[in-house]
Amino acid sequence: MAQYSRVSGSVGLITLQNPPVNALSAAVRQGIVDTVKRALGDPEVKAVVIRGQNGVFCGGADIKEFGTNMSGPHLVPMIHAIEAANKPVVAAIEGIALGGGLELALGCHYRVAHSKARLGLPEVTLGLLPAAGGTQRLPRLIGVPAALDLITKGRHITAAEALQLGVVDQVTGHGTVDAAVKFALSVAGKPLDARRISTYPCPRTSDLDALFEGVMQKVRQSARGAIAPIACVQAVRAAATLPYLQGMEREKELMATLFTSGQARALQYSFFAQRAVGRWSTPSGARWDTSKPRPVHIAAVIGLGTMGRGIAVALAQAGLSVIAVETQEKQLMEAKQAVSGMLERGAKRRGVAPALDKVSYSHDIKAVADADLVIEAVFEDMALKRTVFRQLSAVCKPGTVLCTNTSGLDVEHLASQTRNPQLVVGMHFFAPAHVMKLLEVVYGPQSSPQAVATAMQLGKKMGKVSVAVGNCRGFVGNRMLKPYLEQAFFLLEEGATPELVDRALEEFGFPMGVFKMSDLSGLDVGWRVRKADGLAEPVGASGQPARIRQGQRYSPLGDLLCEQGRFGQKTGRGWYQYDKSGGQVASSDPWLHSFLEGYRAMHGLVARRIDLQEVLERCLYALINEGFRILEDGIVAGPEDIDIIYVFGYGWPRHRGGPMFYASMVGLERVLERLEHHHKAHPDVPHLQPCSLLRRLVSSGSPPVHRWREVLKKLNSQL
Numbered sequence: 233m234a235q236y237s238r239v240s241g242s243v244g245l246i247t248l249q250n251p252p253v254n255a256l257s258a259a260v261r262q263g264i265v266d267t268v269k270r271a272l273g274d275p276e277v278k279a280v281v282i283r284g285q286n287g288v289f290c291g292g293a294d295i296k297e298f299g300t301n302m303s304g305p306h307l308v309p310m311i312h313a314i315e316a317a318n319k320p321v322v323a324a325i326e327g328i329a330l331g332g333g334l335e336l337a338l339g340c341h342y343r344v345a346h347s348k349a350r351l352g353l354p355e356v357t358l359g360l361l362p363a364a365g366g367t368q369r370l371p372r373l374i375g376v377p378a379a380l381d382l383i384t385k386g387r388h389i390t391a392a393e394a395l396q397l398g399v400v401d402q403v404t405g406h407g408t409v410d411a412a413v414k415f416a417l418s419v420a421g422k423p424l425d426a427r428r429i430s431t432y433p434c435p436r437t438s439d440l441d442a443l444f445e446g447v448m449q450k451v452r453q454s455a456r457g458a459i460a461p462i463a464c465v466q467a468v469r470a471a472a473t474l475p476y477l478q479g480m481e482r483e484k485e486l487m488a489t490l491f492t493s494g495q496a497r498a499l500q501y502s503f504f505a506q507r508a509v510g511r512w513s514t515p516s517g518a519r520w521d522t523s524k525p526r527p528v529h530i531a532a533v534i535g536l537g538t539m540g541r542g543i544a545v546a547l548a549q550a551g552l553s554v555i556a557v558e559t560q561e562k563q564l565m566e567a568k569q570a571v572s573g574m575l576e577r578g579a580k581r582r583g584v585a586p587a588l589d590k591v592s593y594s595h596d597i598k599a600v601a602d603a604d605l606v607i608e609a610v611f612e613d614m615a616l617k618r619t620v621f622r623q624l625s626a627v628c629k630p631g632t633v634l635c636t637n638t639s640g641l642d643v644e645h646l647a648s649q650t651r652n653p654q655l656v657v658g659m660h661f662f663a664p665a666h667v668m669k670l671l672e673v674v675y676g677p678q679s680s681p682q683a684v685a686t687a688m689q690l691g692k693k694m695g696k697v698s699v700a701v702g703n704c705r706g707f708v709g710n711r712m713l714k715p716y717l718e719q720a721f722f723l724l725e726e727g728a729t730p731e732l733v734d735r736a737l738e739e740f741g742f743p744m745g746v747f748k749m750s751d752l753s754g755l756d757v758g759w760r761v762r763k764a765d766g767l768a769e770p771v772g773a774s775g776q777p778a779r780i781r782q783g784q785r786y787s788p789l790g791d792l793l794c795e796q797g798r799f800g801q802k803t804g805r806g807w808y809q810y811d812k813s814g815g816q817v818a819s820s821d822p823w824l825h826s827f828l829e830g831y832r833a834m835h836g837l838v839a840r841r842i843d844l845q846e847v848l849e850r851c852l853y854a855l856i857n858e859g860f861r862i863l864e865d866g867i868v869a870g871p872e873d874i875d876i877i878y879v880f881g882y883g884w885p886r887h888r889g890g891p892m893f894y895a896s897m898v899g900l901e902r903v904l905e906r907l908e909h910h911h912k913a914h915p916d917v918p919h920l921q922p923c924s925l926l927r928r929l930v931s932s933g934s935p936p937v938h939r940w941r942e943v944l945k946k947l948n949s950q951l
């Protein structure tokens with residue numbers, strides 16, 4: 233809806249009304265059309281101001297309407313009518329002007345913004361382009377290079393940057409609507425021809441072809457298969473080379489291909505999934521809206537290795553007082569230097585003062601006595617973590633929430649070492665902890681709603697996308713990674729190379745294939761875990777055949793590389809070779825290939841031809857199958873949790889929505905059929921055996937992913 237009133241005698245004030253972000257729903261579009269007509273037809277009105285209700289201008293087209301039969305007036309003619317008006321129309325921008333919201337403002341003759349407003353054309357992040365004239369007006373207003381930057385990245389800009397670029401005409405620190413009304417009165421009656429952006433020629437840029445070629449190359453590289461950024465470049469090119477109306481035609485054509493694409497659906501699903509994980513719940517009945525978090529002013533970090541340092545930085549940057557504890561004096565000094573450096577670099581990037589005084593350092597665990605929350609980040613060793621938790625339980629004040637940053641160990645077992653197991657949760661950060669957005673918050677059966685809510689809220693404060701998950705080996709992300717990695721190893725045994733496997737995954741859209749990723753994170757990390765699990769024993773030591781462990785097919789390839797001291801990038805050798813220890817440029821390693829040949833010969837394996845499709849099916853469907861098991865076990869509340877974990881923590885291409893969304897797009901029958909096929913070929917691999925939930929979903933007609941929660945509930949109640 234849009235409300236109309238007359239202010240200051242001769243200004244028509246139009247207020248968009250669609251909380252919380254005044255998205256341009258059919259009703260709002262209709263409201264704008266009607267109220268603009270009314271204002272233009274009223275002889276008393278000399279100028280018009282458009283604002284949004286509740287201090288928010290407009291969050292753009294109503295994403296919830298996409299995929300429905302979008303009725304109501306279209307945005308393009310609506311904005312065109314505003315631009316063509318014979319009375320000045322001023323946009324009063326408070327809060328946000330995003331997407332269609334900014335496009336609406338660009339159709340106005342003037343823009344006045346509050347200093348705290350954020351503006352942008354983020355359509356590309358939803359798999360779309362600014363198709364309400366944004367790709368045609370913005371380059372005409374601010375030039376091609378700046379418009380390309382904003383449109384292809386979808387980044388939000390501050391009012392100050394908008395003023396500098398020329399997107400807005402005035403910035404005010406006070407009442408935006410009052411300032412806009414005053415502005416409107418000051419321009420009433422003046423000629424408007426020079427204010428209609430669509431009539432501007434696109435500012436000339438030298439060597440346009442080279443500019444577009446360069447940008448297109450960069451976009452293709454970073455898009456990893458996403459089509460929207462490329463369409464954005466093509467649309468801006470149309471603005472730079474065609475008359476406005478032809479440019480608009482091109483914008484429309486390009487939008488039509490994007491609008492119905494699977495990528496747009498995936499990205500829009502991801503948008504809502506990200507919000508859905510914020511409305512968390514646990515099987516014991518704890519919920520985001522009823523569980524009250526404890527206030528956390530002082531947080532402590534125990535263990536200042538790579539993870540602990542990143543966590544300390546993330547906490548300090550979120551404004552908390554941090555007590556950083558490392559028992560070894562030398563490591564403590566090194567950590568202090570490293571943390572200060574990270575804080576200084578981060579502050580420089582953000583143009584703020586570094587929060588150095590927020591962090592105090594100690595080698596004594598007793599220093600955490602006053603902390604409201606402690607995050608243990610010591611070595612991934614259960615015995616060591618147990619000791620730390622016993623100590624924490626003894627030294628912390630009553631009510632302190634105790635968290636472990638384990639990447640997969642039993643949180644419940646650690647809780648049992650303390651006097652108050654209900655105050656223990658997992659906070660699984662991803663490296664580098666001050667950069668990576670994902671946080672898995674792990675609740676055990678005894679974790680109190682308050683402890684879960686406290687960790688979730690702290691995650692939010694640190695700017696993380698936090699997902700509440702149940703306690704199981706590897707939680708969600710690493711539990712699903714295990715069958716994925718296992719398939720990659722088995723494929724090498726059967727005839728694939730690391731290069732082939734990585735190529736398939738990178739072409740799918742992962743930033744790095746599994747073997748390059750493993751070289752980056754260090755092969756020794758998994759080796760240590762497998763040793764602790766009694767898996768990575770030297771061949772023959774277990775008394776079992778080399779490729780069978782604990783009664784199941786096992787590939788010792790990773791262990792054999794580690795036994796050779798090949799730990800990946802850090803040693804200059806792993807699944808690839810690097811120019812030096814710590815080098816980052818991978819190249820194919822002839823040694824590795826002859827090692828694989830020797831290994832196959834030793835075990836009587838005959839290499840066969842493996843294609844990219846088989847790599848994808850084996851690796852991805854095994855991972856997805858585990859996702860279904862996680863859903864079946866009730867470790868997460870819905871598929872959105874899994875998808876967000878994979879998109880934000882494991883490099884799953886965002887334009888593919890996440891593994892569970894992807895499965896639903898491929899078709900559950902197809903995933904089931906291919907798993908059955910591969911399991912038949914490899915009956916000794918339990919991870920390829922289709923999970924019963926997948927079978928049950930297929931039997932219930934393969935509902936789309938947004939209905940799985942509801943279907944799961946129904947299926948569970950039938951059990």
Ligand SMILES: CC/C=C\C/C=C/C(=O)SCCNC(=O)CCNC(=O)[C@H](O)C(C)(C)COP(=O)(O)OP(=O)(O)OC[C@H]1O[C@@H](n2cnc3c(N)ncnc32)[C@H](O)[C@@H]1OP(=O)(O)O
Nearest residue numbers: 253255291292293294295296330331332354362363364507
């Ligand atoms: C036919 C197309 C023609 C022309 C092209 C135009 C295309 C577009 O305009 S596409 C939309 C472009 N706009 C955006 O991408 C903005 C998306 N929203 C956001 O980035 C954020 O929500 C925000 C910055 C606007 C606010 O952030 P925050 O304060 O953190 O709140 P939430 O993100 O939790 O959002 C609150 C609530 O609002 C819903 N919502 C937000 N934006 C939209 C929208 N454009 N349409 C519909 N609903 C929107 C959001 O989902 C939250 O609701 P729920 O919690 O119920 O999900």
